[in-house]
Amino acid sequence: MSTATIHNPTKRMTKIIRPPALSLHGLISGLAELSHYRDLLYTLSLHRVKVRYKQSVLGIGWAVLQPLSLMLIYTLVFSYIARVPSDGMPYAVFAYTALLPWSYFANALTNATTGLVSHSHLVTKVYFPREILPLTYVIAALFDLLIASFVLVGLMFYYRVTLTVNVLYAIPIILVLTGFVTAVSLFLSAIQVRYRDVGVAMPLLLQLWMFATPVVYPLSAVPQRFQSIYVLNPMVGVIESFRRAVLQGMAPDFRSLAVAAGVTMFLLPLAYVYFKRVEATAADII
Amino acid sequence: MIDLKFDHVTKVYRIRQYDTDEERISPLLRKINSLRRPRHEFYAVRDVSFEIERGEALGIIGHNGAGKSTILKLLSNITTPTSGEIRVNGRLAALIEVGSGFHPELTGRENIYLNGSILGMRRREINLKLDSIIDFAGVREFIDTPVKRFSSGMYVRLGFSIAAFLEPDILLLDEVLAVGDAAFQAQCLQRIGELKKAGTTIVFISHDLGAVERLCDRVLLLKRGELAASGAPAEIVTAYQNDATLSSESVEVHKKGETKEIEIRTLSFRDPEGRIRPAFRTAEPLVALVEFEAHEPISDAIFSIIFITAEGHVLCELTTETSTERLCVARGPGTIEFRMEELALLPGIYFTSVLIKKRNAPDLIHCQHKSTVLRVDVGKEVHGNFYLPQQWQLRQTEPASEDNCVPTGS
Numbered sequence: 153m154s155t156a157t158i159h160n161p162t163k164r165m166t167k168i169i170r171p172p173a174l175s176l177h178g179l180i181s182g183l184a185e186l187s188h189y190r191d192l193l194y195t196l197s198l199h200r201v202k203v204r205y206k207q208s209v210l211g212i213g214w215a216v217l218q219p220l221s222l223m224l225i226y227t228l229v230f231s232y233i234a235r236v237p238s239d240g241m242p243y244a245v246f247a248y249t250a251l252l253p254w255s256y257f258a259n260a261l262t263n264a265t266t267g268l269v270s271h272s273h274l275v276t277k278v279y280f281p282r283e284i285l286p287l288t289y290v291i292a293a294l295f296d297l298l299i300a301s302f303v304l305v306g307l308m309f310y311y312r313v314t315l316t317v318n319v320l321y322a323i324p325i326i327l328v329l330t331g332f333v334t335a336v337s338l339f340l341s342a343i344q345v346r347y348r349d350v351g352v353a354m355p356l357l358l359q360l361w362m363f364a365t366p367v368v369y370p371l372s373a374v375p376q377r378f379q380s381i382y383v384l385n386p387m388v389g390v391i392e393s394f395r396r397a398v399l400q401g402m403a404p405d406f407r408s409l410a411v412a413a414g415v416t417m418f419l420l421p422l423a424y425v426y427f428k429r430v431e432a433t434a435a436d437i438i
Numbered sequence: 439m440i441d442l443k444f445d446h447v448t449k450v451y452r453i454r455q456y457d458t459d460e461e462r463i464s465p466l467l468r469k470i471n472s473l474r475r476p477r478h479e480f481y482a483v484r485d486v487s488f489e490i491e492r493g494e495a496l497g498i499i500g501h502n503g504a505g506k507s508t509i510l511k512l513l514s515n516i517t518t519p520t521s522g523e524i525r526v527n528g529r530l531a532a533l534i535e536v537g538s539g540f541h542p543e544l545t546g547r548e549n550i551y552l553n554g555s556i557l558g559m560r561r562r563e564i565n566l567k568l569d570s571i572i573d574f575a576g577v578r579e580f581i582d583t584p585v586k587r588f589s590s591g592m593y594v595r596l597g598f599s600i601a602a603f604l605e606p607d608i609l610l611l612d613e614v615l616a617v618g619d620a621a622f623q624a625q626c627l628q629r630i631g632e633l634k635k636a637g638t639t640i641v642f643i644s645h646d647l648g649a650v651e652r653l654c655d656r657v658l659l660l661k662r663g664e665l666a667a668s669g670a671p672a673e674i675v676t677a678y679q680n681d682a683t684l685s686s687e688s689v690e691v692h693k694k695g696e697t698k699e700i701e702i703r704t705l706s707f708r709d710p711e712g713r714i715r716p717a718f719r720t721a722e723p724l725v726a727l728v729e730f731e732a733h734e735p736i737s738d739a740i741f742s743i744i745f746i747t748a749e750g751h752v753l754c755e756l757t758t759e760t761s762t763e764r765l766c767v768a769r770g771p772g773t774i775e776f777r778m779e780e781l782a783l784l785p786g787i788y789f790t791s792v793l794i795k796k797r798n799a800p801d802l803i804h805c806q807h808k809s810t811v812l813r814v815d816v817g818k819e820v821h822g823n824f825y826l827p828q829q830w831q832l833r834q835t836e837p838a839s840e841d842n843c844v845p846t847g848s
């Protein structure tokens with residue numbers, strides 16, 4: 153029989169639970185608590201990846217299969233049937249390069265939005281910082297992106313695309329994208345708690361969003377007079393710059409990327425404060 | 439040293455009003471209408487303040503809807519108060535529902551890590567406790583099996599072991615011991631005792647008044663969201679029982695203008711010698727005595743006593759309805775006695791309703807709802823949901839020799 157150890161009173165954390173309020177203080181204390189729970193974030197993200205592939209035959213192959221099959225369809229439609237320009241690159245690799253960050257964004261957002269609601273059994277029974285739930289979906293999608301990138305390397309080798317040092321720009325670009333998808337996920341998953349319409353509307357929203365983003369066509373195909381409005385979509389800068397850096401060996405499109413970074417920096421703290429406000433009573437209405 | 443502090447805490451829930459038919463079809467219409475209608479507010483907890491010292495075991499009792507579970511949810515920060523402040527000093531583990539933090543697809547081992555990190559623990563801390571958790575739960579062979587394949591017993595055992603061995607500073611327990619077999623319950627109580635000795639602060643919410651009395655140093659009684667009393671366990675438990683008796687509401691269902699044909703006076707639970715007792719044990723003999731006053735003679739009356747669990751479910755009834763004998767009641771006072779050789783109910787608190795009606799007539803003549811409370815304490819050890827009185831006999835063609843009856847190991 154084991155015995156319980158005497159608790160060390162010096163290490164205790166005091167937690168004060170107060171009525172919910174929108175405040176900047178919530179932002180700081182929230183982040184401090186999140187860092188305390190980082191092991192849960194790690195454990196849950198790991199489980200997210202494991203569970204997803206556990207009872208599927210193809211397992212990790214699904215991470216590759218999704219962008220790959222989309223690439224085949226889009227190549228067929230937009231290259232063989234409709235002749236969409238691709239900045240002189242082979243269309244297949246052109247589309248796949250954009251589909252990588254786009255799939256990351258779309259998958260993270262789709263799953264994260266329903267993240268709180270689909271874990272209502274946890275949310276109503278135990279406490280932990282709730283933002284961990286949407287965050288784990290973002291991390292799991294990031295992991296899929298990594299796996300799917302290996303296929304890109306293969307494709308680039310096949311089409312004899314040469315890598316330049318500019319490929320390193322992919323890292324800050326993915327960082328901006330991660331910040332942006334996190335902000336949107338926090339917003340939407342919080343709204344989803346009360347209004348399930350968000351989750352239902354998500355496939356449609358993403359479909360529209362994708363066609364408003366240079367995924368299946370290049371930014372250069374957008375008429376010049378629309379471009380100033382067009383680049384307000386933060387995903388434009390991310391996708392276009394990613395493709396330029398990785399595939400075309402060019403520097404990112406700094407103008408549109410700056411818009412994406414700016415929007416992200418503005419949105420992220422706002423989304424987090426809003427999320428923490430909703431979190432406080434989420435268990436009552438979920 | 440105060441570990442938990444409730445400072446004038448109030449929790450209000452807004453209740454949606456009854457939806458009209460059109461509103462049920464169109465949620466948008468409902469939304470619009472709800473803006474115009476006044477909101478109904480329900481005070482789940484109203485201005486409650488209390489403190490819990492380090493190492494103290496506090497019991498919280500009260501009827502369903504008295505606010506017990508809301509207090510637990512507030513303490514564990516699952517939800518936040520509408521006003522007031524709660525201070526929690528230390529790591530808190532809540533066992534609100536056994537296995538509530540489980541992920542069905544993951545193995546037992548992975549779920550231990552998951553639950554540990556939900557408690558805010560580091561992986562290396564969990565590594566140290568892994569073996570004692572698995573051993574206490576007795577699930578070593580299945581620890582790498584997804585928990586969705588676990589039996590419900592294994593689920594319960596693993597859930598309790600995780601909460602009890604991850605050594606939180608404060609442990610919240612809500613009715614968790616109501617599940618699982620008697621042997622495991624005893625094991626759990628022992629473990630809770632150990633934790634208490636080691637200085638863990640415990641908050642225990644239960645309908646099992648016997649367990650509350652044994653385990654707790656102090657008990658709070660809640661009534662309709664407010665703190666009604668606080669004090670020594672025996673004292674508060676008695677107050678609660680008396681209160682339960684007093685709060686009986688007499689529902690009379692008979693047509694207007696008619697005089698009452700028969701009235702129920704009292705229901706009491708007695709031992710075979712006729713002494714009224716506050717509590718009985720499982721498998722003890724019991725007599726239920728209804729006293730009534732008949733204002734008119736009734737031919738073919740039916741008497742029933744219904745037992746209702748603390749959660750409000752009808753459990754069983756004693757009734758004269760199935761008897762072929764006609765019960766004719768003459769004018770004047772009288773009693774009817776139900777005798778039970780062995781009480782089949784498990785430990786707990788049960789409400790009763792007494793009904794009198796006429797055979798072949800749908801209307802009740804008189805009904806006393808939640809009139810008397812029957813408290814059952816731990817008696818004969820029972821596994822399962824109720825005690826089944828039994829007799830048994832062993833038969834074999836060759837009777838066993840004396841040697842076979844020697845206990846093993848000697």
